[in-house]
Amino acid sequence: EQSPVKYKRVLLKLSGESLMGPDAFGINRETIQSTVEDIKEAYDMGVQIGIVVGGGNIFRGVALGSTGMERTQGDHMGMLATLMNALALQDALRKNGVEARVQSALNIERIAESYIRGKALRHLEKGRIVIFAAGTGNPYFTTDTTAALRGAEIGADIVLKATMVDGIYSADPKKVPDATFYKTITFDEVIKRDLKVMDATAFALCREQNLPIKVFNIRKKGSIARVCRGEDEGTLVYN
Numbered sequence: 707e708q709s710p711v712k713y714k715r716v717l718l719k720l721s722g723e724s725l726m727g728p729d730a731f732g733i734n735r736e737t738i739q740s741t742v743e744d745i746k747e748a749y750d751m752g753v754q755i756g757i758v759v760g761g762g763n764i765f766r767g768v769a770l771g772s773t774g775m776e777r778t779q780g781d782h783m784g785m786l787a788t789l790m791n792a793l794a795l796q797d798a799l800r801k802n803g804v805e806a807r808v809q810s811a812l813n814i815e816r817i818a819e820s821y822i823r824g825k826a827l828r829h830l831e832k833g834r835i836v837i838f839a840a841g842t843g844n845p846y847f848t849t850d851t852t853a854a855l856r857g858a859e860i861g862a863d864i865v866l867k868a869t870m871v872d873g874i875y876s877a878d879p880k881k882v883p884d885a886t887f888y889k890t891i892t893f894d895e896v897i898k899r900d901l902k903v904m905d906a907t908a909f910a911l912c913r914e915q916n917l918p919i920k921v922f923n924i925r926k927k928g929s930i931a932r933v934c935r936g937e938d939e940g941t942l943v944y945n
């Protein structure tokens with residue numbers, strides 16, 4: 707017997723890297739398919755899901771800075787990269803029988819709806835996944851911050867931060883073999899111990915809005931559904 711759903715509405719943050727799989731850049735077919743199957747599992751449990759997708763697998767504004775490009779220009783490119791990932795994700799979701807809409811923070815109306823909070827809420831209520839593309843629409847921000855922002859805006863119960871590691875440790879487990887793994891940790895403790903969870907802006911927003919964050923490993927099959935059922939998976943950050 708499976709436990710019932712604990713979180714009814716979630717904001718899932720997928721990094722660009724999480725779509726990349728074993729490739730050096732771009733979108734890996736098997737990886738996106740596997741991710742979408744996991745999303746569908748939670749979706750089929752009746753969880754309302756908003757997704758913020760990153761763009762690091764295609765472009766990072768900060769990285770472009772080292773080539774001499776103006777930061778804001780690079781960030782515009784980074785935001786467009788997130789839109790490409792959002793379209794790929796929408797396509798993969800649809801192929802798996804999940805209805806999904808893309809809402810973009812930058813108006814590109816031939817390709818995607820523009821972000822309108824009320825419309826996003828209606829989609830969620832009607833059982834559609836909403837993919838929030840183009841970050842916040844502003845340079846100097848990240849998609850982690852977008853996840854915190856959209857999560858707060860849609861009244862999500864939790865932000866699910868998909869990563870390549872099992873959760874939060876007291877130190878890098880690759881360097882410190884006996885590092886402590888936290889099943890739960892408070893926002894204050896994360897600050898005190900100077901642990902990296904999300905960037906500072908995203909973290910501050912979640913903390914202030916009392917929006918818990920679950921850090922979990924997207925590479926573990928079925929992890930999204932387990933997290934949504936409140937099972938023992940990853941690290942919960944709470945106030």
Ligand code: UDP
Nearest residue numbers: 722760761762767781784841842847848849
């Ligand atoms: N970006 C931005 N404003 C935002 C969100 C993203 O300018 O609100 C740009 C920024 O250049 C960033 C890139 O988009 O480097 C990709 O986002 P991010 O690095 O957060 O992607 P991830 O690391 O999650 O793949």
